[in-house]
Structures are given as structure tokens and as C-alpha cells.
Amino acid sequence: MSAYITATGSFLPGYPVPNDEIEDYIGKAGHASSDLKDLILTNCGIKTRHYAIDKSQRTVVSNAAMAAAAVRNAAERAGLGPDDVELLSAATTMPDVMGPGHASMVHGELGYGPLEIATAHGICSCGMMAMKTAYLQVAIGEKRNAICVASELASRGFKSTRYEEMRAIDDDGSLPMETAFLRYMLSDGAGAVVVESAPATSGVSLRVDWISLTSFANTEKACMFFGSNDNACEKTWGDYPSTAAAAADGAFALRQKLSLLPHLVRVGIDEYERLLAMGKFDPETVTWFPAHYSSERMKSMMLGEFTRRGVPAGGPEIWYSNLTRVGNIGSAAIFVILDEMMTEGLIRDGDTLLCMVPESGRFVVSFMHLTAVTADSVSDAQP
The missing domain is CATH 3.40.47.10 (Thiolase/Chalcone synthase)
Structure with missing residues (x-):
């Protein structure tokens, strides 16, 4: 048997945030950390990104809600209804809660009927771990369809208030490079794919x-x-x-x-x-x-x-x-x-x-x- 990605979906919160507005959202952490920003952004090449927090550092949309939005986007394109999905395989690095698992929280957010779930946890590759679960279950005939979704809400962990009591700040008032580096690199969003046992009736x-x-x-x-x-x-x-x-x-x-x-x-x-x-x-x-x-x-x-x-x-x-x-x-x-x-x-x-x-x-x-x-x-x- 074979497995096919028949539809895709994504969700990117808010509008594209340009480089000069990054600290309007995550704030400044350490007196000199901002001095690193231009160097980091020059090397990474990122011009815009998306944040699921607002300029008051309040969460606008949760990790599970972003994932659910991407799932709905993909499912609608595939013509799958709330009771049609047989497996939800979900991945993230930093979920909203330490337990239950991320897939449970996404399923609850979706409100879909009873289905099998799988949670993959890690960093960048956990999305592919979740994808392999979906692919194999469909390929061996265990499921007729599955939706794999991966989502990240990194900005919540980079808010300046998170660093106020941190003792590991250099003498010049800046964060260590290994910490400051990621504040300007990571952003928020979700992507999903529908995996089915046959290709879509139309399109690629x-x-x-x-x-x-x-x-x-x-x-x-x-x-x-x-x-x-x-x-x-x-x-x-x-x-x-x-x-x-x-x-x-x-x-x-x-x-x-x-x-x-x-x-x-x-x-x-x-x-x-x-x-x-x-x-x-x-x-x-x-x-x-x-x-x-x-x-x-x-x-x-x-x-x-x-x-x-x-x-x-x-x-x-x-x-x-x-x-x-x-x-x-x-x-x-x-x-x-x-x-x-x-x-x-x-x-x-x-x-x-x-x-x-x-x-x-x-x-x-x-x-x-x-x-x-x-x-x-x-x-x-x-x-």
C-alpha cells in the first residue's frame, strides 16, 4: 500500500513582524543584548516573522489553537469533516502544558470526534517523527487517513520578563550569546498535512x-x-x-x-x-x-x-x-x-x-x- 499527502495547511499568527519591531514584542533582556541583534539577524537572513504574543507580551493564541487552525485548514482542503479523521499526530517543542500531551490538547481544541492520537516531542525533527507515525499507519493499512501537525510558540519563552531574575547575565548587563542568539531567531506558527491511502481525486x-x-x-x-x-x-x-x-x-x-x-x-x-x-x-x-x-x-x-x-x-x-x-x-x-x-x-x-x-x-x-x-x-x- 501507499500513503499520499493529499492536502496541506498552515497558520501564522498576526502580521509579519519586521526586524525593527522584534523588541516591541519580546522586549529587551539585559542592557546590551540588543547590540547583538543586528549581527544575529545579518547572519540568519530573516526579514520578517510571526508572533503569537502582542506588544504587551500577552498570549494572543495558544500553541494548541495554532495547531488546530492548521489542521482545520488542511482538513477542509481534503474534504474531511470533524468525524472523518482517524489519527491525529502532533508535534511541538514547548507545549502549552507539560501534561496532557500536545496531541490531546490539539484534539480538545479541534472538538473532533473520537480518534487515535500520537504526540511527538523534541525540537526541529519532532515534526518529522510525527509525520512518520502518520505515514506508516496509513501505509500499512492501519488507518485510511491521518493528519500530522507541528506547531511552535517560541516567543512566549523569550519575553523580557522571563530574564529579570536570571543571575546568568554578563557583567556588562547582556545575556550570554547562547541565550540571546535564539531570542532573535525563533518565531511562531503551525503547519499540517493530510495523509491518505489514495491520492486526491483532483490536483497534485x-x-x-x-x-x-x-x-x-x-x-x-x-x-x-x-x-x-x-x-x-x-x-x-x-x-x-x-x-x-x-x-x-x-x-x-x-x-x-x-x-x-x-x-x-x-x-x-x-x-x-x-x-x-x-x-x-x-x-x-x-x-x-x-x-x-x-x-x-x-x-x-x-x-x-x-x-x-x-x-x-x-x-x-x-x-x-x-x-x-x-x-x-x-x-x-x-x-x-x-x-x-x-x-x-x-x-x-x-x-x-x-x-x-x-x-x-x-x-x-x-x-x-x-x-x-x-x-x-x-x-x-x-x-
């Missing part, structure tokens, strides 16, 4: 050929982490005598160990080469390379490493990202990318897509190979 669907997820947590300590103030993660937020003590020690500040990022480039291309050697895809026939990356600088590093190794990866013209327009929305990024490509008519029958989602959390690299088909082309191919 995307056959899921395979999904590969590989963890390299055995090679390094955490690179991007939340819940500890050290990337060894030996003392976590729950080990403090109180949540106030954990906050004061900076355990609730999302961090990025920048010195480890080049390692992500290496393991990402190592994994690409491994799949290439296995014959999983032919780079000469890949039409599109939808890629989630955290910055334009990271893209340049990856393309440079491909060239240095002499590994075929297509030209930069087939790489597709909307990072500069929607910001870095983590696990939701690849689904928002696919939604944009589908709704803008960029994908045609017969196109092949190699989607890439590297995660710097503790190094997970995900690839997904898709083939664009129509109901007629699938019918013609069957004996």
Missing part, C-alpha cells in the same frame, strides 16, 4: 516514498537545550529546590551551544551521503530540495561542504525555504514550506522532492522523499 498529491530519521546523540552533548543551564544537562530544572531557583539559575532559558553547530553540518551531510550510497534517491532527478535550516549562513555552510566533498546536491536554485519571510518555526517549518509550495502551484505531476530537517538539539537528521502524482497518473501506472 505527494506520494510518501520513505522517511529516514537518524539520531547522533551518541557523538556530542546537547547543542540546543531547554531545562538546564549547561549542555551536559546533568542538573535539570526539576533538580532545583523550587522553580524560582531554577529560573534564577537560568535553567528555563532556551540555549544554543554555537560552537557545536558546525558538527550539525557534518553529520547532516554524512547522513545524506549514507542514504545516497544506499540508492535511496538520485540527486540528478530531484526536482526540489525543501530544506529547514536555521539561517541563511547555515545554508551557505551546507552548500559549501557539499562542494568541498564533491557530493551532488543540486544547485541552490532547487533548494526551497521561506525562512526569510516566516522566520524559523522549528518543527513546523517543513510543513509550512510544503503548504506554500503546494498552494502556489510550484509542484507538478512527476516532480520529486527530497525534504531535509536537521535538528541541533542533540543532533537528529531527517529526510523525506516525496513524488508528486495525480489520481490519473497513479491509475495509469497500475497494472
Whole structure:
């Protein structure tokens, strides 16, 4: 049996926030942190992003509500009603509550009839983890359809008030670079896909050929982490005598160990080469390379490493990202990318897509190979 993405959907809160308005929303944290903003934004290339908080730092729409909006968008396009969905597979990095699971909260927000749920938790790759659950259940015939959704609400954790009692501020009054860096990088939004056992009766669907997820947590300590103030993660937020003590020690500040990022480039291309050697895809026939990356600088590093190794990866013209327009929305990024490509008519029958989602959390690299088909082309191919 096969599984097909028959519809996509997305939800981006508010209007696109330009770079000069970022601190109108998240505020300033530390006296000198803003001095880093221009340097960070120059490297990442992001021009606008979306926030689910307002300029008074109040939450306008919850994480679960954003996910539900993206699900409704995709389900409507697929012609699925509230009682038609058989599996909801949901992913996020920082859910609204620590329990119940994110999928439960999204299901409650939707108000759909009883269905199976699955929650995937992680950083960027958890969206692909949720996608693999949906894909496999449909592909083996366990479910006729599934909706996979990934959503992120990062801005809520970057509000300036979150840092007021944090002791880990440099002598000059600025946040450590590993903390300040992410405040200007991450944004909010949700993306969803409908996965069904047959292609849509009209238009282009995307056959899921395979999904590969590989963890390299055995090679390094955490690179991007939340819940500890050290990337060894030996003392976590729950080990403090109180949540106030954990906050004061900076355990609730999302961090990025920048010195480890080049390692992500290496393991990402190592994994690409491994799949290439296995014959999983032919780079000469890949039409599109939808890629989630955290910055334009990271893209340049990856393309440079491909060239240095002499590994075929297509030209930069087939790489597709909307990072500069929607910001870095983590696990939701690849689904928002696919939604944009589908709704803008960029994908045609017969196109092949190699989607890439590297995660710097503790190094997970995900690839997904898709083939664009129509109901007629699938019918013609069957004996």
C-alpha cells in the first residue's frame, strides 16, 4: 500500500513582524543584548516573522489553537469533516502544558470526534517523527487517513520578563550569546498535512516514498537545550529546590551551544551521503530540495561542504525555504514550506522532492522523499 499527502495547511499568527519591531514584542533582556541583534539577524537572513504574543507580551493564541487552525485548514482542503479523521499526530517543542500531551490538547481544541492520537516531542525533527507515525499507519493499512501537525510558540519563552531574575547575565548587563542568539531567531506558527491511502481525486498529491530519521546523540552533548543551564544537562530544572531557583539559575532559558553547530553540518551531510550510497534517491532527478535550516549562513555552510566533498546536491536554485519571510518555526517549518509550495502551484505531476530537517538539539537528521502524482497518473501506472 501507499500513503499520499493529499492536502496541506498552515497558520501564522498576526502580521509579519519586521526586524525593527522584534523588541516591541519580546522586549529587551539585559542592557546590551540588543547590540547583538543586528549581527544575529545579518547572519540568519530573516526579514520578517510571526508572533503569537502582542506588544504587551500577552498570549494572543495558544500553541494548541495554532495547531488546530492548521489542521482545520488542511482538513477542509481534503474534504474531511470533524468525524472523518482517524489519527491525529502532533508535534511541538514547548507545549502549552507539560501534561496532557500536545496531541490531546490539539484534539480538545479541534472538538473532533473520537480518534487515535500520537504526540511527538523534541525540537526541529519532532515534526518529522510525527509525520512518520502518520505515514506508516496509513501505509500499512492501519488507518485510511491521518493528519500530522507541528506547531511552535517560541516567543512566549523569550519575553523580557522571563530574564529579570536570571543571575546568568554578563557583567556588562547582556545575556550570554547562547541565550540571546535564539531570542532573535525563533518565531511562531503551525503547519499540517493530510495523509491518505489514495491520492486526491483532483490536483497534485505527494506520494510518501520513505522517511529516514537518524539520531547522533551518541557523538556530542546537547547543542540546543531547554531545562538546564549547561549542555551536559546533568542538573535539570526539576533538580532545583523550587522553580524560582531554577529560573534564577537560568535553567528555563532556551540555549544554543554555537560552537557545536558546525558538527550539525557534518553529520547532516554524512547522513545524506549514507542514504545516497544506499540508492535511496538520485540527486540528478530531484526536482526540489525543501530544506529547514536555521539561517541563511547555515545554508551557505551546507552548500559549501557539499562542494568541498564533491557530493551532488543540486544547485541552490532547487533548494526551497521561506525562512526569510516566516522566520524559523522549528518543527513546523517543513510543513509550512510544503503548504506554500503546494498552494502556489510550484509542484507538478512527476516532480520529486527530497525534504531535509536537521535538528541541533542533540543532533537528529531527517529526510523525506516525496513524488508528486495525480489520481490519473497513479491509475495509469497500475497494472
